[in-house]
């Protein structure tokens with residue numbers, strides 16, 4: 001039951017470097033008592049295997065079971081959907097949560113979202129967020145950005161999409177990779193209006 005949770009967020013992991021950002025965000029959302037409707041692209045599975053020690057199973061059901069245990073989700077708190085699961089709640093404005101985060105967001109998915117491709121459930125869910133004028137946060141990571149990438153970001157930003165690049169700051173003197181990851185994840189949680197203790201807000205004590 002969704003009423004059992006504080007709210008619902010759609011989270012998509014795509015195949016940009018920075019799988020850790022998406023996984024840490026998942027952990028924080030679950031700890032904050034939010035239900036997460038999740039999708040993991042095929043390329044994201046490769047990136048997770050490359051960048052982390054997590055051995056993510058191949059099917060959505062197995063991913064849901066694995067991640068629920070790994071992050072100690074409550075029963076029903078985490079739901080993982082496959083790339084062509086068109087009957088999932090995120091595929092329609094009537095069923096989708098009010099906020100969606102693509103973290104990390106590959107330039108491929110960025111392009112598909114900017115052009116309304118809707119060729120898989122991640123792209124469709126983002127398209128639904130756009131057409132319903134709901135909160136959509138994209139966390140791209142590429143370097144350098146091409147003019148095409150920048151044009152896609154500008155186009156989406158002009159429609160109210162939050163482009164929140166995976167660009168950790170250093171003014172909090174991070175002493176670990178985890179602290180750098182938390183910098184970005186804190187920014188996303190701030191955008192979602194979810195309380196976080198990962199990073200003080202500007203003007204609060206930093207050290």
Ligand SMILES: Cc1cc2nc3c(=O)[nH]c(=O)nc-3n(C[C@H](O)[C@H](O)[C@H](O)COP(=O)(O)O)c2cc1C
Nearest residue numbers: 014015016017041043044050106107108109141142
């Ligand atoms: C280890 C690894 C790292 C990658 N890093 C990036 C990256 O930082 N940014 C990016 O846009 N694409 C990156 N890619 C390429 C994307 O995964 C690829 O373009 C893919 O088609 C994206 O598909 P998706 O959007 O469905 O996940 C990476 C791929 C791999 C395997």
